[in-house]
Amino acid sequence: MGSPSKKATVAPGPxxxxxxxxxxxxxxxxxxxxxxxxxxxxxxNLLDHSDFTGRPYLVxxxxxxxxxxxxxxxxxxxxxxxxxxxxxxxxxxALTVLNECAEKGVRFxxxxxxxxxxxxxxxxxxxxxMARIGRExxxxxxxxxSPGLCNLNKRIGFMFSPSFHLDQRPxxxxxxxxxxxxxxxxxxxxxxxxxxxLWASTGNEVDLTVADFxxxxxxxxxxxxIATTMEGIKNGPAFADAALYAAERGKPVIALKVxxxxxxxxxxxxxxxxxxxxxxxxxxVFRQVGIVEVDDMDELIDTAALFTRKRPTGREKVAVYGFSxxxxxxxxxxxxxxxxELAEFxxxxxxxxxxxxxxxxxxxxxxxxTSDILSRPEIGHESLRAVADDPDVGVVLYPFPCDYEELxxxxxxxxxxxxxxxxxxxxxxxxxxxxxxxYTELVEGGLVPVRSVRxxxxxxxxxxxxxxxxLDTGWRPIGTAAPGGEESGGERVTHTEPExxxxxxxHGVAVPGSGVARTADEAVAVAERVGYPVVLKVVSARITxxxxxxxxxxxxxxxxxxxxGLERIRESVTAARPDVPFxxxxxEAMAPAGIDVLVGVSxxxxxxxxxxxxxxxxxxxxxxxxxxxxxxxxxxxxxxxVEEPRCAALLRGVRGGAASDVDALVDLLVGVSxFVEVxxxxxxxxxxNPVRVLPAGRGVVALDAVLVTSGPxxxxx
Numbered sequence: 001m002g003s004p005s006k007k008a009t010v011a012p013g014p015x016x017x018x019x020x021x022x023x024x025x026x027x028x029x030x031x032x033x034x035x036x037x038x039x040x041x042x043x044x045n046l047l048d049h050s051d052f053t054g055r056p057y058l059v060x061x062x063x064x065x066x067x068x069x070x071x072x073x074x075x076x077x078x079x080x081x082x083x084x085x086x087x088x089x090x091x092x093x094a095l096t097v098l099n100e101c102a103e104k105g106v107r108f109x110x111x112x113x114x115x116x117x118x119x120x121x122x123x124x125x126x127x128x129x130m131a132r133i134g135r136e137x138x139x140x141x142x143x144x145x146s147p148g149l150c151n152l153n154k155r156i157g158f159m160f161s162p163s164f165h166l167d168q169r170p171x172x173x174x175x176x177x178x179x180x181x182x183x184x185x186x187x188x189x190x191x192x193x194x195x196x197x198l199w200a201s202t203g204n205e206v207d208l209t210v211a212d213f214x215x216x217x218x219x220x221x222x223x224x225x226i227a228t229t230m231e232g233i234k235n236g237p238a239f240a241d242a243a244l245y246a247a248e249r250g251k252p253v254i255a256l257k258v259x260x261x262x263x264x265x266x267x268x269x270x271x272x273x274x275x276x277x278x279x280x281x282x283x284x285v286f287r288q289v290g291i292v293e294v295d296d297m298d299e300l301i302d303t304a305a306l307f308t309r310k311r312p313t314g315r316e317k318v319a320v321y322g323f324s325x326x327x328x329x330x331x332x333x334x335x336x337x338x339x340x341e342l343a344e345f346x347x348x349x350x351x352x353x354x355x356x357x358x359x360x361x362x363x364x365x366x367x368x369x370t371s372d373i374l375s376r377p378e379i380g381h382e383s384l385r386a387v388a389d390d391p392d393v394g395v396v397l398y399p400f401p402c403d404y405e406e407l408x409x410x411x412x413x414x415x416x417x418x419x420x421x422x423x424x425x426x427x428x429x430x431x432x433x434x435x436x437x438x439y440t441e442l443v444e445g446g447l448v449p450v451r452s453v454r455x456x457x458x459x460x461x462x463x464x465x466x467x468x469x470x471l472d473t474g475w476r477p478i479g480t481a482a483p484g485g486e487e488s489g490g491e492r493v494t495h496t497e498p499e500x501x502x503x504x505x506x507h508g509v510a511v512p513g514s515g516v517a518r519t520a521d522e523a524v525a526v527a528e529r530v531g532y533p534v535v536l537k538v539v540s541a542r543i544t545x546x547x548x549x550x551x552x553x554x555x556x557x558x559x560x561x562x563x564x565g566l567e568r569i570r571e572s573v574t575a576a577r578p579d580v581p582f583x584x585x586x587x588e589a590m591a592p593a594g595i596d597v598l599v600g601v602s603x604x605x606x607x608x609x610x611x612x613x614x615x616x617x618x619x620x621x622x623x624x625x626x627x628x629x630x631x632x633x634x635x636x637x638x639x640x641x642v643e644e645p646r647c648a649a650l651l652r653g654v655r656g657g658a659a660s661d662v663d664a665l666v667d668l669l670v671g672v673s674x675f676v677e678v679x680x681x682x683x684x685x686x687x688x689n690p691v692r693v694l695p696a697g698r699g700v701v702a703l704d705a706v707l708v709t710s711g712p713x714x715x716x717x
Contacts, residue, residue: 017212025054025056025083026084026085026086027058027059027084027085027086029087039160042158049165050157058071059071076103081107082106084109084158085110087144091113091126094130095130095133098134102133102136109142111144113143144206146202146204147160148201152195153171153222167184167190170196171197172195173226174216174220176202176213176228177200177229178210178231179201180201182256183201186297210233212242226246228256231258236604240289244471247290252311254303256293257283281606281607284627284629288637302455306448307466309448312467314464317343317394318394319387319390321369322369323368328368328399331456334454340464345365345387350364352383356383377413378414394464395424395425395427397429398427398428398429399456400429408439409441411438412439416444416445419446427450429451429456430442431451490710492710493541498514500686503675509668511701511705515587516539517566519584520563520566523585523587534589537586537704538582539584551569552569562587566585591703594692594695599672599702600687601676609683611641613644631673632676635666663696665700668700682709682710683708685706688703
C-alpha cells in the first residue's frame with residue numbers, strides 16, 4: 001500500500017450512511033403481490049430472502065394486506081417514520097411520493113424508478129426537483145434509475161432483482177456502481193470465491209453518489225477493499241477527496257471508468273445522462289489519488305480480489321510455479337512483457353526443490369514441477385511451500401493449463417493447504433474451459449482463480465504498482481473551484497502575452513527580461529536595456545498564433561535589425577489581420593539554448609484545474625508525450641509530473657548530454673499551480689509553450705504565455 005509520511009487533510013463526509021444500509025425500519029412504497037412485478041420482487045427480497053430484523057411497512061393503494069402484513073395507502077399514514085423508503089412507483093408519481101416522504105420526515109429514499117435524466121431535458125428538470133425536495137427536507141436520495149442496494153454482510157436486500165436470493169456471498173469488498181448490470185456481474189464472481197460485503201448501485205445520482213459510498217466504505221469495519229464502476233462523475237473534487245480519504249485509512253480503490261471513447265461516452269449519456277469527462281484527465285487524477293484504474297470487468301474483479309489477499313509493498317518479485325513446462329514458459333513471458341520481475345531463488349530454496357522434485361524438473365524460476373505431482377501430490381506441497389518461503393518471492397503465479405478431474409482436485413487442495421501455511425499470495429490461473437474438481441478446491445480454499453495468464457499478470461501488475469504509490473498528502477481540492485468544474489460565470493478574457501507574463505512572474509514563474517514598444521525608438525531602448533540578441537513579438541489578445549501572421553522576429557543583434565524587424569512585423573500583421581489594430585511589440589531577451597517543454601493548465605468539466613506537462617513547441621502535438629496532474633501541486637507532485645513522460649530522459653541528459661535544471665522547472669510548475677490556486681475558478685486556460693529549460697543550475701524561462709480568464713485576477717491591473 002505504501003506508507004504515508006504524514007496525514008492528509010481530507011475530512012469525514014457530511015452524512016452517515018449507516019442507517020441507510022442497516023436501518024431499523026423500512027417502507028416499501030408501491031408494494032405488490034402480482035407475480036413478476038417489481039413491487040412483488042422488492043417485497044420478497046426483503047421479507048423472504050433477507051435477514052432483516054427491523055420493522056417493515058408496506059404502502060399500496062390497492063391492497064389491504066401483502067405477505068400477511070397490513071398495507072397503508074400512503075407513507076403519511078404509517079405509525080412511525082421509516083428510516084428508509086423504497087420507491088417502487090411509476091415516474092409520474094415519484095415526485096409526489098418524495099414530497100410525502102419529506103413531509104413524513106423520512107431520512108433516506110431509494111428511488112428505483114427510471115425515466116428521468118437519462119431521457120432528456122424534462123427528466124433532468126424532474127431530477128433537479130428531486131434534489132430540491134431532498135435538500136430542503138434533509139432527506140438523502142439514492143437514485144433514481146437504480147436497482148437498489150444490498151448489504152450482503154448483513155444479508156439485507158433493498159432491491160427488485162430476481163437474483164438477489166442467489167447472489168449472496170459476503171466478503172470484504174465494498175462495491176459501488178452506477179449501472180446495475182455490471183454491478184450484478186461483479187456479484188456473480190462469487191462463483192469463484194469473490195465476496196462482496198455491500199453493493200450500492202447509485203443510478204442517476206441526484207444526491208448520493210459513488211463518492212459518498214467510497215467514504216462510507218473507508219470507515220466501514222467490515223470492508224477492506226473498494227471497487228467501483230462509473231459512467232460519469234458528478235463532482236470530481238469530491239470523488240478524488242473520497243479516494244484520498246479511503247487511502248488514508250489503508251483501503252485501496254479499484255475503478256473501472258466507462259465512457260472513455262466517443263462511442264462509450266454516447267452510450268453513457270443515453271444510460272444515465274452522466275458527464276463522462278476526458279479519459280486522459282480521469283486516468284491522471286486516478287493515479288494521483290491512488291486509485292487503481294482497470295480496463296474491463298475481469299480486471300476489476302481479479303484486481304480487487306487480489307487486494308483482499310494481501311497489501312502490496314511495490315517491491316514484490318514473482319515466482320512462476322506449475323506442472324506444465326509450456327504453461328510456465330508462457331507465464332514467464334507474460335511476466336516479462338508486463339515489466340514485472342522474476343524472483344531469484346536462494347541456495348536454500350534451490351536445495352529444497354532439488355531434494356523434493358525429480359531430477360528432470362526445472363527448479364530455477366520458473367519452476368516446472370512436472371506431471372509427477374499428479375501422482376505424488378505431496379512433492380507438490382513441499383516444493384510449492386519452498387517457493388513461497390523464499391525471501392525474494394513476493395507472490396506466486398500458478399498456471400493450470402488443463403483439468404485432470406480428481407488429480408487436479410488433489411493439486412488444488414494441496415495449493416489451498418500451502419496458502420494456509422504462508423503469507424505469500426498464491427495466484428492461480430485456471431486456463432481450461434472445463435471447471436473440474438481442482439477449480440472447486442481452489443475456490444473453496446479462498447484462492448479466487450483467474451481465468452487467463454493475461455488476467456493474472458495484469459492483476460499482479462496493478463497490485464504491485466499500487467504498492468509503490470504513497471499517500472500524497474499535499475493534494476487537496478482548490479477551495480474556490482466549483483464542484484464539477486463549473487465556470488465562474490464571468491466573461492472570457494484573453495490576456496496579452498506581456499500581461500500574462502507579468503501576472504505569472506508575481507508567483508515565481510521565470511520570464512525573460514522584456515518591455516512593450518510601439519515605435520522603433522522604444523523597441524531599441526528596450527533591447528539595449530535587456531541585452532542583445534532579442535526577439536520581437538506582436539502584442540495582441542486577438543492573435544494567439546503569432547508566427548502564422550508574421551508576428552515574430554528572432555535573433556535581432558543590433559538596433560538596425562530591431563528597427564527593421566518591427567516594421568516587418570507591422571506590415572505582415574496589418575496585411576494578414578487588417579481587423580486587428582497594431583498595439584506594438586514585446587521586446588524580449590533571447591534565451592540561451594536548452595530543452596523546450598510545455599506547461600499548460602485547463603479546466604476539466606469534472607475535476608477542475610488540471611496541469612499538462614510534456615515536450616514543447618510542435619513536438620507535443622507530434623508525439624503526444626504528456627503527463628497530467630490535478631491542481632494544486634506540491635513540489636513532490638511537480639517533480640513526479642516532470643519525471644512521468646518519456647521526454648524526462650532528455651531532461652536527465654541523454655548519451656553524455658548535460659542534465660537540465662529540473663529543480664528550477666519544478667519551481668516553475670509550483671509557481672503556476674500557486675497562480676491558479678490563488679485565482680480560484682477565474683483561470684480557464686493557461687499555456688506556457690515553450691518553457692526553455694536550461695542546463696542544471698541555470699534556471700528556466702517561459703518564452704511564451706497564453707492566458708484566458710473568466711473572472712477577476714488577484715493583482716491584475
